[in-house]
Amino acid sequence: MISRIDLRGDALPEGPALRDLLPRADFDVQAALEKVRPICEAVHHRGDAALIDFAEKFDGVRLDQVRVAPAALTRALEELDPAVRAALEESIRRARLVHREQRRTTHTTQVVPGGSVTEKWVPVDRVGLYAPGGRSVYPSSVVMNVVPAQEAGVESIALASPAQAEFGGLPHPTILAACALLGVDEVYAAGGATAVAMFAYGTESCPPANMVTGPGNIWVAAAKRYFTGRIGIDAEAGPTEIAVLADSTADPVHVASDLISQAEHDPLAAAVLVTDSVELADAVEKELEPQVAATKHIDDRIVPALGGKQSAIVLVDGLDEGLRVVDAYGAEHLEIQTADAAAVADRVRNAGAIFIGPWAPVSLGDYAAGSNHVLPTGGCACHSSGLSVQSFLRGIHIVDYTKDALAEVAHHVVTLAEAEDLPAHGAAIKARFVGDEQMSRGWKVPESK
Numbered sequence: 001m002i003s004r005i006d007l008r009g010d011a012l013p014e015g016p017a018l019r020d021l022l023p024r025a026d027f028d029v030q031a032a033l034e035k036v037r038p039i040c041e042a043v044h045h046r047g048d049a050a051l052i053d054f055a056e057k058f059d060g061v062r063l064d065q066v067r068v069a070p071a072a073l074t075r076a077l078e079e080l081d082p083a084v085r086a087a088l089e090e091s092i093r094r095a096r097l098v099h100r101e102q103r104r105t106t107h108t109t110q111v112v113p114g115g116s117v118t119e120k121w122v123p124v125d126r127v128g129l130y131a132p133g134g135r136s137v138y139p140s141s142v143v144m145n146v147v148p149a150q151e152a153g154v155e156s157i158a159l160a161s162p163a164q165a166e167f168g169g170l171p172h173p174t175i176l177a178a179c180a181l182l183g184v185d186e187v188y189a190a191g192g193a194t195a196v197a198m199f200a201y202g203t204e205s206c207p208p209a210n211m212v213t214g215p216g217n218i219w220v221a222a223a224k225r226y227f228t229g230r231i232g233i234d235a236e237a238g239p240t241e242i243a244v245l246a247d248s249t250a251d252p253v254h255v256a257s258d259l260i261s262q263a264e265h266d267p268l269a270a271a272v273l274v275t276d277s278v279e280l281a282d283a284v285e286k287e288l289e290p291q292v293a294a295t296k297h298i299d300d301r302i303v304p305a306l307g308g309k310q311s312a313i314v315l316v317d318g319l320d321e322g323l324r325v326v327d328a329y330g331a332e333h334l335e336i337q338t339a340d341a342a343a344v345a346d347r348v349r350n351a352g353a354i355f356i357g358p359w360a361p362v363s364l365g366d367y368a369a370g371s372n373h374v375l376p377t378g379g380c381a382c383h384s385s386g387l388s389v390q391s392f393l394r395g396i397h398i399v400d401y402t403k404d405a406l407a408e409v410a411h412h413v414v415t416l417a418e419a420e421d422l423p424a425h426g427a428a429i430k431a432r433f434v435g436d437e438q439m440s441r442g443w444k445v446p447e448s449k
Contacts, residue, residue: 002306005314018328025268025310027238032222036193043197048204054194061165067205068187076176094370095147102389114405118398126156128199130214133162139178144374145214146182152392162191196223200231238378241270243331245322250337252283264297267304271311274322281313330381333362350382
C-alpha cells in the first residue's frame with residue numbers, strides 16, 4: 001500500500017541531492033499556467049459574463065449572478081446544524097486568540113539625536129479569499145483566511161468559492177454559514193482560476209483586490225503565478241502533505257491514522273513516515289490496511305495517495321538523520337512522535353507547522369488548535385511561512401532627520417553615492433548645505449545660481 005525508501009547505511013547527501021531522494025508529487029504549475037491564461041484573459045475582457053459561462057462549463061450550473069445575495073448567507077446560517085455551528089464558533093474563537101497576538105505595533109528607532117526611523121504597519125486595503133470546493137467542503141479554510149485578515153485590520157474582505165449545482169449555483173451552504181458567522185457579506189460563486197482572475201482584474205460586480213490568499217488546486221496555483229506582480233499572493237499551494245518523524249516509542253495506530261487523515265484529501269496528497277525503527281515501520285504498514293478498509297474515500301483518494309510516488313516510509317539510521325531528512329523535505333505538516341518530542345521539535349528548521357507528541361495530531365491544527373492551516377507545501381517551508389496576520393500587513397519606514405542629523409552623516413552619503421557612480425545622489429545632499437562653510441568635509445558645496 002505504501003512504498004519504502006531505505007536511507008540507512010551510507011552517509012546522507014547534502015542539500016538538493018537529499019531532497020531528490022525523497023517522495024514528492026508531480027505538480028507542474030508552469031504547464032497549467034498556459035491553460036489558465038485564456039481563462040484569466042476572458043474574465044479580464046468579459047467580466048461577469050465570463051464567470052457565468054465558466055461556472056456552467058466547469059461546475060455544471062448556469063448562474064443568474066455571481067455575487068451571493070445576503071439573504072442566502074443568512075438562510076445558510078439559520079439552517080446550519082447546531083453542532084457544526086458550535087464547532088465553527090469554537091474554531092473562530094481559538095483562531096482569534098492566536099492571531100490577535102500576531103498584531104504588529106509601530107516602533108521608532110532613534111538612530112542619532114534628531115534622526116529617527118519609524119516602522120508602521122498598514123493592512124492591505126482589500127483582499128480576495130478563496131475557499132476550495134470540489135471533493136470536499138472547507139468551512140475551516142474560510143476561518144483560516146478570514147480571521148488573520150480581520151485581525152490585521154483589512155477593511156474590505158471578499159470571499160469566493162465554487163458554484164455548486166446541488167445548491168442552485170450557490171457555494172456550499174456551510175461555506176456561506178461560516179462567512180455569515182465571521183461577518184463577511186461579500187461572497188462570490190466563482191471557483192479555481194476564474195476566482196483569482198475576478199479578484200485580480202475586477203468585474204462589474206467585484207472590485208479588484210490587492211491580494212489573494214487561500215488554498216486550491218493546480219489551477220488556483222497557476223492563476224496565482226499568472227498574476228504575481230499585479231496582486232499579492234500567499235503561496236502557490238500544491239497538494240497537501242504530512243510527514244511524521246517517529247521512533248520506537250510512537251504508537252503505530254496513531255501514526256497510521258494520521259497518514260490516512262492526510263491521504264483522504266486528494267489522490268496527490270503526500271503521507272511520509274520517517275523513522276529509525278523497522279519495527280515501527282512494519283507495525284504502521286500492518287495497521288494501515290484495517291484502518292483504510294474501515295474509512296471512506298478509499299478508492300478515489302486514500303489508496304492512490306498512499307500508493308503514489310509522493311508517499312513513503314523512509315528508514316534512517318537515527319534521530320539526527322531523521323531530522324536532516326524532514327528538514328530537507330520541508331513538510332507542510334510535521335508531526336514529531338518521538339521520545340522528548342518537544343526537544344526534537346525545537347531542532348526542526350523547515351516545516352509549515354509542527355505538531356508535538358501523540359496528542360497534537362494534524363487534524364487538531366486543521367480545525368481547532370488556534371494555529372493556521374494555510375501552510376507552505378512542496379518544500380517551500382524552507383523559505384516561506386503559513387498564513388498569518390503578518391501576511392496582510394505592509395511595513396512602511398518613516399524617516400525623520402533634522403538638519404544637524406543630516407549634516408553629521410552627509411559626507412558618508414556623498415562618499416557612497418560617488419563610489420556607486422551616482423553623483424546626483426550626492427548632489428541632492430550637497431544642495432541642502434549651500435553656503436555652509438562647516439560642511440566642506442572633503443567635498444565642495446555646489447554654488448547657488
